[in-house]
Amino acid sequence: MNTESVATRAPRRDAAENRAALLLAAKVVLNRDPSASLETIAAEAGLSRRSVYGHFVNRDELLLELVTSGARRVAISLEGLSHPDPLVRLALIASRLWQEIESVRMMAVIAIRGPLASHTAAALDPVRRIVREAITDGQRDGSMRNDLGRELLARLVEDTALLVLEESAEHPLPAREGHNLVMLMTLGVVGYGWRDAQNFIDAHHELDWTIPS
Template sequence: MTDTASPRRIRKDAAANRLGLLTAAAHTLAHDPTASIDTIARAAGLSRRALYGHFDDRDALVRELIASGAERFNAIAEGVDDSGPAPVVLARLALALWEGAAHVQFAAAIALDDIHVGDTATVLVPLRRRVLRIIERGRDEGTFRTDLSAVTVSRLVEEAARTVITRLDGSRPDAADVAARAILGVAGLGWREADTVLGSLRP
């Protein structure tokens, strides 16, 4: 029994240590963006050597942090209700993504900075496709702008979301609405129209 249980326990401990490292990295980097690998290891309750058993270097750790966050955003997008007009769906998506990003805003900001945004975009392909479909649907409905191609509008929406996540003060009580309004504005809605859409989503 001991011989068969031990490898399982080792694998379980290794998975727990890896998850602990990622959690510690997110919290540590939120307080100190320049935190060293030693600082992150200590925050996770591990040695530097143990950390290198999971990640080759600090960049590999950050890339893993980005990938796990991006997959979370993909899952959030997949779960957003697709019913209703395109502006409502886009607003619903924006609010859900903001809520997800607000809890890990620093990690999201790292994922969307100029150094890492290329890698992040690759992992976020499912989310990006969802945004494009919503934009195309809104154009067909006559609610989104048609002076630019759907692909261009979709990319502008992404850039607006990137700016909001990396620049907007997440402690603002109206932060979620500001994020949604920015994205709806890029898609072609006026502020009064955006207000109506957001009003329809409030309890």
């Protein structure tokens, strides 16, 4: 059955674990310092820099895998997100992003530098699309401000959500409050005053905080 005729042994189980440990370490370390060295990442994973090259051909390959797996997490978490009310939809997106905060921040950080930028942008494209959709609908039905263009508003929403995630990294918030804050700020950007925004959130159970699985 083997492609090669030589008898080959199955890969060791701990190898896969180490690979995963490296990815996890990278996520953690890069959240702290976007330009951390492989040395630092490997150390965090409890491995040597040399052995990184046993799992990834490149620094970039490592980041690439990080980004794609992160994007997959986010995509899955956003999957099947469809609610008639575009406002609820938008708040739900914010809510889900909060649950995937580590991946999102890591990607945002990587998206800035080097050749990974374009790939990261592409990976996050689905998120952007549903954000725009919600905003288009919201502007059409009058539930969202119309003094700003759709494009601009979409970017402001994205960046504001990210802002809250960053903020909560430097000054940690109880998960419950962070979750509420992202939604609150998102609704604020699309035009709502703080009381209205909070009332809206309180009025929709879909937006309630639930302990993360």
